[in-house]
Amino acid sequence: QSVLTQPPSVSGAPGQRVTISCTGSNSNIGAGYGVHWYQQLPDRAPKLLIYGNTNRPSGVPDRFSGSKSGTSASLAITGLQAEDEADYYCQSYDSSHVIFGGGTKLTVL
Amino acid sequence: EVQLLESGGGLVQPGGSLRLSCAASGFRFNKYAMSWVRQAPGKGLEWVSDIRESGDPTYYADSVKGRYTISRDNSKNTLYLQMNSLRAEDTAVYYCAKWLAAAANYYYYGLDVWGQGTTVTVSS
Numbered sequence: 001q002s003v004l005t006q007p008p009s010v011s012g013a014p015g016q017r018v019t020i021s022c023t024g025s026n027s028n029i030g031a032g033y034g035v036h037w038y039q040q041l042p043d044r045a046p047k048l049l050i051y052g053n054t055n056r057p058s059g060v061p062d063r064f065s066g067s068k069s070g071t072s073a074s075l076a077i078t079g080l081q082a083e084d085e086a087d088y089y090c091q092s093y094d095s096s097h098v099i100f101g102g103g104t105k106l107t108v109l
Numbered sequence: 110e111v112q113l114l115e116s117g118g119g120l121v122q123p124g125g126s127l128r129l130s131c132a133a134s135g136f137r138f139n140k141y142a143m144s145w146v147r148q149a150p151g152k153g154l155e156w157v158s159d160i161r162e163s164g165d166p167t168y169y170a171d172s173v174k175g176r177y178t179i180s181r182d183n184s185k186n187t188l189y190l191q192m193n194s195l196r197a198e199d200t201a202v203y204y205c206a207k208w209l210a211a212a213a214n215y216y217y218y219g220l221d222v223w224g225q226g227t228t229v230t231v232s233s
Contacts, residue, residue, distance in 0.1 A: 034219070036220070045225055051218050057219075098156035098159060098216060099156065
């Protein structure tokens with residue numbers, strides 16, 4: 001059982017917008033720690049998509065955006081593309097421990 | 110090019126030991142906190158351990174505390190993970206990763222560089 005809760009799966013058609021939620025608590029997301037998002041393609045290492053709740057590293061398309069409110073955060077992907085099909089993980093911090101969500105599998109229909 | 114290259118994985122019997130290495134290049138290794146993250150077959154990401162840029166302090170997940178030791182040699186640009194008393198549930202791909210910011214509150218910034226991973230299998 002992960003400290004951060006994500007839906008196991010989401011899906012969308014090409015061109016659509018999807019969101020992935022990440023629910024924590026007052027000891028992690030709600031305490032002000034940054035939320036980060038990673039994309040993991042099959043058999044590949046994770047890739048940082050969003051850091052510090054809303055920031056995109058250089059090279060990440062602006063189709064990916066992050067938000068945070070209270071004890072939850074969300075990753076939004078607009079203009080869905082076939083290449084976006086992957087696992088997505090949120091990450092934060094709690095009691096000197098790094099914590100990950102359980103991951104969400106995005107299927108592009 | 111910024112790069113991390115893990116090595117040292119393999120097959121080990123329950124109760125055995127392994128030492129993983131992660132060779133860093135393309136950035137000032139001694140300025141950044143580093144982490145180990147693992148992924149069991151078909152499962153999600155699990156944080157294992159952090160180490161500050163100087164080598165101290167270190168942090169561990171409860172699942173490995175007392176069995177694993179993270180360390181670094183800044184003169185060799187190398188991160189290590191000594192794994193003792195290995196169990197079947199430690200079977201995973203182990204990734205080393207670099208934190209994005211050279212900052213005291215590095216955990217606000219995410220892990221921006223990951224190695225390709227090294228596979229550890231604990232089985233008799």
